Amino acid sequence: MNRDGCHDxxxxxxxxxxxNLERMRAALSGSDDIVVDHWGYxxxxxxxxxSAYCHTLVDEFSNHYMKTTLQDLVNHELGRAETVxxxxxxxxxxxxxVSLQPFSLLDKMDQAIGKILDGDVVLFFDEWDHxxxxxxxxxxxxxxxxxxxxxxxxxxxxxTIENLRGNLGMIRQRVKSPxxxxxxxxxxxxxxxxxxYAYLEHAVNPNVLEAFLxxxxxIDRYEVPETSYVEDxxxxxxxxxxxxxxYTERTDTAAAALLEGKILVLVSNSPMILICxxxxxxxxxxxxxxxxxxVISSLIRLLRLLAFIIALTLPSAxxxxxxxxPELIPTVLLLAILDTREGIPFPAFFEALVMxxxxxxxxxxxxxLPRPVGSAVSxxxxxxxxxxxxxxxxxxxxxxxxxxxxxxxxxxxxHYEMGIALRIVRFPLMVAAGLLGxxxxxxxxxxxxxxxxxxxxxxxxxxxxxAPFKPRTMRDLFVRAPLKVFLRSPRNRRLLxxxxxxxxxxxxxxx
Amino acid sequence: xxxxxxxxxxxxIKTESxxxxxxxxxxxxxxxxxxxxxxxxxxxxxxxxxxxxWLSLVPAFGFGLLILTCILYLHRKHAGRSLIDYSxxxxxxxxxxxxxxxLLGMFLFSIxxxxxxxxxxxxxxxxxxxxxxxxxxxxxxTAALTxxxxxKVMARMFLLLIFVMLFCSIAVILLAVPQYQAEFLLPLLPxxxxxxxxxxxxxxxxxxxxxxxxxxxxxxVRARWKDLRSKMYLGFAVTGAMLMLSTxxxxxxxGPASGxxxxxxxxxxxxxxxxxILQRIEAVIGIALILGSYMKASVFLFIFxxxxxxxxxxxxxxxxxxPVSLVCLMLSLTMFDSPATFVEQVYEIWPFTVMAVGGxxxxxxxxxxxxxxxxxxxSVKGRxxxx
Numbered sequence: 001m002n003r004d005g006c007h008d009x010x011x012x013x014x015x016x017x018x019x020n021l022e023r024m025r026a027a028l029s030g031s032d033d034i035v036v037d038h039w040g041y042x043x044x045x046x047x048x049x050x051s052a053y054c055h056t057l058v059d060e061f062s063n064h065y066m067k068t069t070l071q072d073l074v075n076h077e078l079g080r081a082e083t084v085x086x087x088x089x090x091x092x093x094x095x096x097x098v099s100l101q102p103f104s105l106l107d108k109m110d111q112a113i114g115k116i117l118d119g120d121v122v123l124f125f126d127e128w129d130h131x132x133x134x135x136x137x138x139x140x141x142x143x144x145x146x147x148x149x150x151x152x153x154x155x156x157x158x159x160t161i162e163n164l165r166g167n168l169g170m171i172r173q174r175v176k177s178p179x180x181x182x183x184x185x186x187x188x189x190x191x192x193x194x195x196x197y198a199y200l201e202h203a204v205n206p207n208v209l210e211a212f213l214x215x216x217x218x219i220d221r222y223e224v225p226e227t228s229y230v231e232d233x234x235x236x237x238x239x240x241x242x243x244x245x246x247y248t249e250r251t252d253t254a255a256a257a258l259l260e261g262k263i264l265v266l267v268s269n270s271p272m273i274l275i276c277x278x279x280x281x282x283x284x285x286x287x288x289x290x291x292x293x294x295v296i297s298s299l300i301r302l303l304r305l306l307a308f309i310i311a312l313t314l315p316s317a318x319x320x321x322x323x324x325x326p327e328l329i330p331t332v333l334l335l336a337i338l339d340t341r342e343g344i345p346f347p348a349f350f351e352a353l354v355m356x357x358x359x360x361x362x363x364x365x366x367x368x369l370p371r372p373v374g375s376a377v378s379x380x381x382x383x384x385x386x387x388x389x390x391x392x393x394x395x396x397x398x399x400x401x402x403x404x405x406x407x408x409x410x411x412x413x414x415h416y417e418m419g420i421a422l423r424i425v426r427f428p429l430m431v432a433a434g435l436l437g438x439x440x441x442x443x444x445x446x447x448x449x450x451x452x453x454x455x456x457x458x459x460x461x462x463x464x465x466x467a468p469f470k471p472r473t474m475r476d477l478f479v480r481a482p483l484k485v486f487l488r489s490p491r492n493r494r495l496l497x498x499x500x501x502x503x504x505x506x507x508x509x510x511x
Numbered sequence: 512x513x514x515x516x517x518x519x520x521x522x523x524i525k526t527e528s529x530x531x532x533x534x535x536x537x538x539x540x541x542x543x544x545x546x547x548x549x550x551x552x553x554x555x556x557x558x559x560x561x562x563x564x565w566l567s568l569v570p571a572f573g574f575g576l577l578i579l580t581c582i583l584y585l586h587r588k589h590a591g592r593s594l595i596d597y598s599x600x601x602x603x604x605x606x607x608x609x610x611x612x613x614l615l616g617m618f619l620f621s622i623x624x625x626x627x628x629x630x631x632x633x634x635x636x637x638x639x640x641x642x643x644x645x646x647x648x649x650x651x652x653t654a655a656l657t658x659x660x661x662x663k664v665m666a667r668m669f670l671l672l673i674f675v676m677l678f679c680s681i682a683v684i685l686l687a688v689p690q691y692q693a694e695f696l697l698p699l700l701p702x703x704x705x706x707x708x709x710x711x712x713x714x715x716x717x718x719x720x721x722x723x724x725x726x727x728x729x730x731x732v733r734a735r736w737k738d739l740r741s742k743m744y745l746g747f748a749v750t751g752a753m754l755m756l757s758t759x760x761x762x763x764x765x766g767p768a769s770g771x772x773x774x775x776x777x778x779x780x781x782x783x784x785x786x787x788i789l790q791r792i793e794a795v796i797g798i799a800l801i802l803g804s805y806m807k808a809s810v811f812l813f814i815f816x817x818x819x820x821x822x823x824x825x826x827x828x829x830x831x832x833x834p835v836s837l838v839c840l841m842l843s844l845t846m847f848d849s850p851a852t853f854v855e856q857v858y859e860i861w862p863f864t865v866m867a868v869g870g871x872x873x874x875x876x877x878x879x880x881x882x883x884x885x886x887x888x889x890s891v892k893g894r895x896x897x898x
Contacts, residue, residue: 324638328791436645438794439633442801443649447656453668454660467667468535 011109017048017126020109024052027113034116039066047086049125052112057119059138065101065121069132072099086127093132106131114192144170147249149416155291156252164194164268167251171198171264174255179203185216188223194268195219195230203261203495208277211459212263227272230265234276236456241424243417244457246278253287261494277457279464281477283418284308289480298479305478307412311422314406315352316433316441318399322348324437340396348399349434355395355403356430358385360423363407533734535666537746539810540725542669542676544575544750546807547628548718549680550776550800552754553761555717555858558770560710562696565759567710572751574711575719578870579747581877582726583740588880594726595821598872601879611822613868618815620864621721623843624857625808626651630843631850632774632800647843650801654809655836658816659829662731665809672802679799680753683780684760686789690782695766716862718754722747723869727814773850774800812836 014020021036028034033056039049051066070084072092093105106112112122112131119137144166147159160167168182179201187193197216199209215234224230231245232238248254249271254264257275265274275282284304289297321329322337329337344351362381366374389395406426413419425448432440455462465473475481531539556564582594589597598607630646657665700707732739761775764782769775777796784790815835820828847853 325794328794330788330790332787436641436649437638438797439638439646439649439801442798443653446653446805449668449671450653450657450660450664453664461667463667463671467671469667469670 013107013109013112013124013129013131015127015129017050017124020124020131021050023109024113024116027109028116037066041066041070042085043083047126049123051121051123052116053121053136054116054119057117057139058121058136065123065132065134065136068101068134069093069099069103069123072097086125089125090128090130094130101134103132103134106133141166150248150250150253150286150414152250152286152288152291155288156250158251159249160251160266160271160273162269162271164196164266167266167271167273168196168198170251171254171258174251175200175258180258185220187220191223191225193224195224196266196268197263198258198266199263200258200261200495202498203259204263205261205460205494208261208458208460209263212276215458224267227265227267227270227274230267231274231276234458236458240451240455241421242280242452242455242462243283243415243421244278244455244462245274245276246282246415247272247274247417249273250287256287256290259495277460279457279460280452280462281465281473283415284413285476286414290483290486294480294482301478301480304412304414307409308422310409311406311413311419312426313429313441313445314409315356315402315426316429318402319349319352319430320433320437320441323434337396337398340398343393344396346394347434349430351395351399352402352430352434355389355399356406356426359403359407530733531662531666531731533732533739533742535670536728536732536734536739537742538670538673539666539728539806540722540743540746541749541753542673542803542806543725543810544718544722544747545676545753546718546803547625547800549676549753549757549803550632550774550796551628552714552717553758553769553775554773555713555854556710556758557762557767557775559713560706561701561767561770562698562762563700563707564710564762565696565755566700567707568714568751568755568758570708570711571714571719574715574866574870575722575747575751576744578720578723578873579725579743581873582723582729583743585726585873585876585880586729587736591730591732593730593817593821594873594876595818596730597880598876601876601883608822610872611818613864614818614872615815617864617868618811618818619839619842620846620856620861622651622808622811622815622839623846624853624861625804625811626839626843627847627853629801629804631853632777632797635850636774636777637797644840644844648840650805650808651836651840651843654805654812655832657805657809658812658832661829662728662813665813669806669809672806676799676802676806677753679795679802680757680776683776683783683792683795684756686783686785686792687760687764687779689785690779691760691763692766693763695763712866713858713862714754716865717857718750720862720865720869723865723873724811724814726873727817728810812839 011023014023024036025034033054034052035055036050036052039051041047041049049066069089093099093103096105104115106115106122107130112124112133115122115133119135119139120133121136123132123134125131141163142161144161145159146157150159158170160170172180172182177200180198181201182196182198185195185197187195195216197212212234216230219230219233222229222233227247235244237244246257248257251273254273254275258264262275262277265276266272284301289301292300322341326334341348346354358381362378365377365381369377386400390397390400410419410422413422429441429444432444434440436443452463453461453467461468464470465477475485553564556567560567585594585597589600592600595607595611598610602610626647627643629650630643633646634641634643657668729739734742757776761769761772761779764779765772765775772778774796777793777800780793780796781791783792812832812835816828816831819825819831819835825831847856
């Protein structure tokens, strides 16, 4: 598929200028932002031409290209362009003459319209069944800034923007390998989004690539407004709460993912880079783990593991222990808990549910509101309501601590999508704990684990490196081994093997 | 609709062409034989052999090793076919069907027994007011769902759960070190060898002899013979060591009294008290017990389905999982009137059945294999017929 969205069929451009103008106007449904400038050229200005562009896409003060085009045909100052004949134009541009400006030669009306809508200036000449188009797009764009969703203290700060080519450029700049393969798909009829996928040849697992290519097939028939549509399209299980692909807005993360043999998917006008496949353990790593010192990074990883366990099970464990197994709580602590729970009319389960739901409400309200108002919400919600709930004896202070700790722990998981997944799984766990105590927690945990073990991402087991267990990956799982280890034996053996094979065959005189 | 169908088919193909490696199978062996036994076994053993209970594990382990060697030998001789499959070749279809009747009966006893183990533990120790069917049905449902997911998923999952289970047990055993009193092991053999052999009889049946069921799982392994053999023996040794540890530590803490303490490892965990904060960690053993029983029940259920599928030559062995589970659930609710019958049936009748039926069957097949020449090509043909 050509990225210009050209179609081989369709009406040709006519040799009659008026006919072209009429057809173009009709095709563009008379939109007011299409500007048509009429020109005369040739001896006595007797020949006509027009240029068409979309003024919302094109910088108004940029070249309208008529003069530049004619300039290419004569050596000197052109005056009023009286010496150029249509034959010269046809001859020069039709044979691909060297122009001052990059141009493309069009012969189909659809192409011309596509170009106009893509921000090109298209020139039509009379008595010529071709048109010339010059890229002139200039739309306002966000600057490259630090990624908001993945800030870092150390390491590169560059984040992606809403420009596909710019994003790919930033990745290409980091990965100078000739093996980096970038492919485009144009999807949809109205949006005509460009979907780009990129992978490092020989690093990517061929089975994964095959599964990916098979699944992405057919997406070009549909409108794809954002990367998440691609995610859902190629996903194994859309009903699973667990994300099967990872997003990033950092180009360094994307480049590292390529080296690991992942496939990147980018969609025009979105800064999100989809990394696929992503296994469960990927969601507990950040690029900063590799920029910090080994011991600190390892300890932080362990802390995240703790955060994961707390975020998932703390409220349900509290409910189970206080309702069903008070004998398992050390006596002094039990007395403390009983003391604070005195006079509270609700059972622990109900209390936990109310507090968790209000916390979720608070979180959702805080995200959607404009930032200055958001902080007001959190003050009102967290401080006032939290304090008031305790004073009014609706919730016990210990429950507030439990909920707050759970919230903080879920924020400590570096990837937002995994945090959301935990939010969802936490509630069935709480219900099970409220109904059946520790046994309920065990059963729901086992069912969750079963689901995770069954889940696949692009045909690869989702729990890969834990189940199936791969001892070799342990160096980069709960702890991070010194970077020397990674440098000496890279994570992606496939690429290494390929390179070694190459070197060997080069050094082998027989070959 | 078409997309949904094709994905299901894909899934089916994935599980049908399932193969697990030798480490995974060894882990399933640990899960299967350590399983619930690690919590349950010290009690009947000390009941029978008092403070020589740990000694009786040695002959029992020896018996298990013998059975394991037998099934590995059969596996090798018959080019990776399953128990039912080569039994048909060796003693004929009719005799195999006859032999399968007590085998099926064993499944219908063991799965409900494991499930009852969970239910009884919870109703007597942790949640006394909840009706037992809640625990039984939920555990069995989880096991059935696991079996439906296929052996690959089971193998992967159990490898993780084994870590958790062994970690829980070893943590308790280590933390209880201050409670140990070495004099509880003395005197050695006060009543001669008889009680030791009584204990050995129980242990030979309850976890160790059951290994013969694994002859149904061996065909799923893709591994080199030597690798498979060493991993299986290693896994079995881990089981032996864990059970030995659990029995020894119970004895060291409670002495001869542990014979009357049900769930002695659980009680052991209750004794732990370190620095006022590490106390009351019985829940850890509760986790180990649920995990162990769940894994054991799942493996049993899987093997049961395989046996049924091969006996009746079913194409889809998963179709029977839910009906069979329901039957087992009903049995688990009705089979044991009281904890006393449970103890009697599990520690007296079951060991005998395992030795007589399982041990006898496997030994018979091994002897026949030893003397009956296997014509080359026959195994291939037989394999093709059953697939």
